[in-house]
Amino acid sequence: MHLFPKSIRDDVPSFRRADIFSSLFRFSGRYLLCRGCLGPLGAGAEAGLCKTCWSGLLPLQEPRCPRCALLHDADSGCPDPVAWTFGDALWNYRGGRPPLGTLLLPGIKAGELGWRSALLVRVARASLPSFAAESELVTAVPTALHRRWLRGFDLAEDVANHVAKRLSLPFLRTLRKDWKVRRQVGQTESARRRSPRKAIFLRQDTAIRNRIVLLVDDVWTTGTTLLRCAQALQEGGASEVRVLTLFRAI
Ligand SMILES: [Zn+2]
Numbered sequence: 001m002h003l004f005p006k007s008i009r010d011d012v013p014s015f016r017r018a019d020i021f022s023s024l025f026r027f028s029g030r031y032l033l034c035r036g037c038l039g040p041l042g043a044g045a046e047a048g049l050c051k052t053c054w055s056g057l058l059p060l061q062e063p064r065c066p067r068c069a070l071l072h073d074a075d076s077g078c079p080d081p082v083a084w085t086f087g088d089a090l091w092n093y094r095g096g097r098p099p100l101g102t103l104l105l106p107g108i109k110a111g112e113l114g115w116r117s118a119l120l121v122r123v124a125r126a127s128l129p130s131f132a133a134e135s136e137l138v139t140a141v142p143t144a145l146h147r148r149w150l151r152g153f154d155l156a157e158d159v160a161n162h163v164a165k166r167l168s169l170p171f172l173r174t175l176r177k178d179w180k181v182r183r184q185v186g187q188t189e190s191a192r193r194r195s196p197r198k199a200i201f202l203r204q205d206t207a208i209r210n211r212i213v214l215l216v217d218d219v220w221t222t223g224t225t226l227l228r229c230a231q232a233l234q235e236g237g238a239s240e241v242r243v244l245t246l247f248r249a250i
């Protein structure tokens with residue numbers, strides 16, 4: 001049952017869930033409780049998260065595979081296909097309690113700008129793998145245009161820019177994600193349904209030929225998107241693709 005007749009309800013601005021959620025923890029602009037563990041904020045808190053929650057940015061376990069960043073036997077292949085020579089992530093997506101990556105990334109994508117800047121500060125301080133420094137240019141996994149427009153930023157690209165600056169390498173937008181434009185003539189109905197609706201394209205005039213490209217993204221789960229990006233870069237003539245993400249889901 002609704003409290004107001006429909007004409008009035010339509011005038012009420014729609015609140016985002018994140019706003020209502022964060023107002024429970026905030027009083028006069030100050031956070032009262034940690035938004036991760038609901039404990040007291042204490043010293044070292046940042047953007048509404050306590051020091052202990054921030055310490056959930058944990059590195060991945062050693063010794064991990066240099067290509068897929070997972071723990072597996074040297075003889076057995078990587079569990080998911082990889083099309084790059086090196087792949088690593090700064091932090092474990094499920095590190096900490098509550099798992100910090102799974103809290104931060106959806107929050108940032110819903111507009112938590114404080115979390116975004118606190119995370120980028122930590123990217124600037126994190127130790128980067130040596131293969132990143134030995135690359136020749138940095139690029140990012142693309143976000144669909146409407147998403148980037150809705151959010152007003154692109155996290156993967158922000159991270160890629162930070163990494164490029166730290167390593168004194170050029171950052172280049174090389175890829176775009178877009179609706180598949182070409183009609184797939186001759187495909188059966190079921191095959192058409194199975195094929196992805198969004199595809200990764202190489203932008204025109206990208207100077208990647210014979211260069212070592214460092215591909216950056218926010219989170220690496222199965223690596224399907226990374227794979228499609230790496231393949232597009234290789235088709236565009238990149239001599240080598242390497243992968244670095246903020247988080248690795250293991
Ligand atoms: Zn906490």
Ligand SMILES: [Zn+2]
Binds near residue numbers: 067070072
């Ligand atoms: Zn592997």
